[in-house]
Amino acid sequence: MYKLNEKVDRINTSSLKWDGMKLAFGKNELLPMWVADMDFSPPTSVIEKLKERMDHGVFGYTIANENTAQAIVDWTNNRHGWEIRPEWILYSPGVVPSIGMAIQAFTEVGDKVLLQSPVYTPFFNMIENNMREVVNSPLQLVNGRYEIDFADFEEKLKSGVKLFLLCSPHNPGGRVWKKEELVKIAELCKKYDVLIAADEIHADIIFEPHHHFPLASLDPAYQDFVVTFMAPSKTFNLAGLQASFIVAPNEEMRKKLTIIQQTLNLTSLNTFGMIAMEAAYRDGEEWLNECIAYIEGNINMIDEEISRSLPELDVMRPEGSYLVWIDCRKTGLNDQQLRESLLEKAKLAVNFGASYGKGGEGFIRLNPACHRSIVEEGLERLKIAFGS
Known part of the structure; x- marks a missing residue:
């Protein structure tokens, strides 16, 4: 078993996802569920091989x-x-x-x-x-x-x-x-x-x-x-x-x-x-298979909670990749209002669909490749953004 459920602090590591939100959104005080990288450490074999090369020193x-x-x-x-x-x-x-x-x-x-x-x-x-x-x-x-x-x-x-x-x-x-x-x-x-x-x-x-x-x-x-x-x-x-x-x-x-x-x-x-x-x-294959299972558990949580608590949102369940595309059009909010609700009201960083071209308007992209507690917090913030 790999420690995929171990929460890793990425703040102040020059992480685009965690430290680059001010550049992308104008503020860092957000929960980052945007750019497509994971919050998981890679397979142990990768870290060991990198350490070996580091010890060589040239x-x-x-x-x-x-x-x-x-x-x-x-x-x-x-x-x-x-x-x-x-x-x-x-x-x-x-x-x-x-x-x-x-x-x-x-x-x-x-x-x-x-x-x-x-x-x-x-x-x-x-x-x-x-x-x-x-x-x-x-x-x-x-x-x-x-x-x-x-x-x-x-x-x-x-x-x-x-x-x-x-x-x-x-x-x-x-x-x-x-x-x-x-x-x-x-x-x-x-x-x-x-x-x-x-x-x-x-x-x-x-x-x-x-x-x-x-x-x-x-x-x-x-x-x-x-x-x-x-x-x-x-x-x-x-x-x-x-x-x-x-x-x-x-x-x-x-x-x-x-x-x-x-x-x-x-x-x-x-x-x-x-x-x-x-x-x-x-x-890395054993690590990857465990990672996919963990991410799928996060996606299940998102799908089930949104269906139960936020029926005006429609989750496009991914068949591949670890990204969740969510249709927010039934909320009646335009893209600027979506940004205000998510960034200002809910303090949640996501990718906004308009940047993906025609057909992306009114959607958001959510990244659940993270510790389950972040997914849980992200769902609560979605409720703040879209709840009555």
Whole structure:
């Protein structure tokens, strides 16, 4: 058993989640249930390996060796049934930088890049910051879960889109796309000669009976136009160590990404990020399974208490990821009023849905990857915000 129920004090550790609220919300006196990192210590094996390296005492330039690549290969095979090759792997400090690299590698200034809102805010930022055009095919909310409007998706692909950014599992809605949905996405992109950059950073955190399928694994032909972004950062709470990887089976696409990496001099991992990644993928599965069970208990609590005490809120129960997307539209509050109720009245920090694009208005994203007492306090603060 791991000490997932041990409350860790993160204040004054330069934690974005705990110490960065003033920057994000104008005040620190809030209960932080916002940015997507956990309050849990990572697997013991990760900490032990980091301590071993610390004791060595020399921290010069580091190269990712074949052991790191093999750990990734074994993890993707064992966890997802996807057999990749070490030579397909490129390293990156994070998935968001990888998205930027893909946009620069596969499109030109002014090109159209497709996304599906509501979606992780940096999708918009990276397209716009790289002077490309955002093309949006909004997801449809059907019976409390998101579905893809494939007619609209195809029309948008026809408009001259060069690259599609797929969020799988979906953030913030928590959808784990079914195999048939992913195949339809891939076949349409193939038909219209659109490349796919698949953000699969939440792939390891899936709730039964759902199953994550890496898009590129579903057909060998898809490997010619799909690159995949993964990382141990969400899975094992290692975001601050800045270690992720890109799987690019197609040699031409891999070369284009490598050129961008070399242009930016982002071709390697930092010493501790590399060690943590390898250790987590080698020995972290038991910890992860316990972590998923603990988080699911928190989600159950949120779902049950909101259903009982706050019926004007609708919880979109996640199929994957540890984020809870809550529909607040029946409260009648606009986005500014939502902010005032939650931040000023309830002193609760959440992510507000409007920042995720069309379809996010009137929603909030809540992070329950924390000690259960924080979830309990968060629910009481929701009642303060929305109670009569």
